[in-house]
Amino acid sequence: MADSSYQDLRQLHLFEAMADDHFAALMRCAFVQTFPPQVELITEGDPSDFLHIVLSGAVDLFSIWNGRETSMATVRPISTFILAATIRDAPYLMSARTLEKSRIALIPSEEVRTVFGVDDGFARAIVSELAQCYRSVIKAQKDLKLRSSTERLANYLLRAQLRTGGQAEFHLGMEKRRLASVLGVTPEHLSRAFRGLQSHGVLAEGARIRIEDRSKLERYARPNPLIDDAAS
């Protein structure tokens, strides 16, 4: 593995506290691969052979049932996905595909579980990571069950503005059809939801979004730290 990747990974919160030789052991059987966009990395239901880590690019976690598909989350550098499946040695609950050209590190799940069994710092880091993931999903579920689609879009835009640096004008990081899937609506409906937010100060021109008056949008969206704050 390239030295730069090695260093990037070592600094991940997940690997920070573990013993050097255990980290080295993980890295020995890990490898990094670059994938073009739109490649399916894993398929739900498959056994979890590798822990995946996004080093660059972006990965979409999605799921299919009865011919319908929905996007569950986007994974951006540098973070892992399907940690829970790896730890429990259980099948993937979601599929994953690259959104852009992406560099992915793969660590055999077997080896992750072995090191988990012997390295206490690693075990505790995993607790922290999983607790974080759990709380994120709970927030997503509250978003889904308590808000209308337009309210979800409004709050999504408020979060996206912060994530991209807080400028009044920013760029949606994805196609609108995929944003629709993330929000749990059809692309047509999303289009109408955007129009519905015009009166609350949202200007959308393609993927470029402009929030004219954040506090006005907030009055409509009513963001809540227990749903929308990334931290905590």
Place this chain on the structure above:
Amino acid sequence: MADSSYQDLRQLHLFEAMADDHFAALMRCAFVQTFPPQVELITEGDPSDFLHIVLSGAVDLFSIWNGRETSMATVRPISTFILAATIRDAPYLMSARTLEKSRIALIPSEEVRTVFGVDDGFARAIVSELAQCYRSVIKAQKDLKLRSSTERLANYLLRAQLRTGGQAEFHLGMEKRRLASVLGVTPEHLSRAFRGLQSHGVLAEGARIRIEDRSKLERYARPNPLIDDAAS
């Protein structure tokens, strides 16, 4: 704490692998309390002062936003709730209330974190528990995003039948208004969804449900292990 409660807790997967003296330390500052029905045990947004464990009865985890309320999960004996908040020392994301008269064990979060820091078996047990919780919520989210309300009800009934022992006739463990909230619909809509399932072999008379022909209902519901199986 009563000796029987002590033994019950000790056998929990979460506490099984930990050192005796660490378990004893947790128990020393823990206490068990019995609550009547409909008591609010915790409120979302509050700091997570205690890890809660349901010893008997049942607890509803719910959440409120902008005047709307939704039921997120039901906790039945013997299991914990708000473990993630305790570990991260973060505010509760959900509120909790007793559904019936319930015995609840409370362990100060501070103490849980302390023992987590020193007992490796406990730390690993928490990993396993959190990974399980995480996967459960992911399944719930797939259920919500990929299925219509009637499909959710149909699959819920199939799961409930298995959970209660597999008899053709069984009892809903809760009021229908709460089931509606769990499924993310209004009580009126749930009522209509039940009627819609009559043609798929579901007979509902109050809280008593009868599934005339499970395979017929399954043809409609299309249950999927990656959404509906409790294990894995």
Place this chain on the structure above:
DNA sequence: CGCCCGGTTGACAAAACTCAATCCCCGTGG
């Protein structure tokens, strides 16, 4: 007995989806 409350029903309204047509950007190839 009569009240209260959960459940059901009906009528209507709002939200969201479907299908089809069109637009428009962008990249390709002539």
Place this chain on the structure above:
DNA sequence: CCACGGGGATTGAGTTTTGTCAACCGGGCG
């Protein structure tokens, strides 16, 4: 350089799903 084609985005019309409001039913309990 421009015409063409493809795919995402938008728009419109109509349908389905879900929610709202009000009325009513019926069992359990004081």
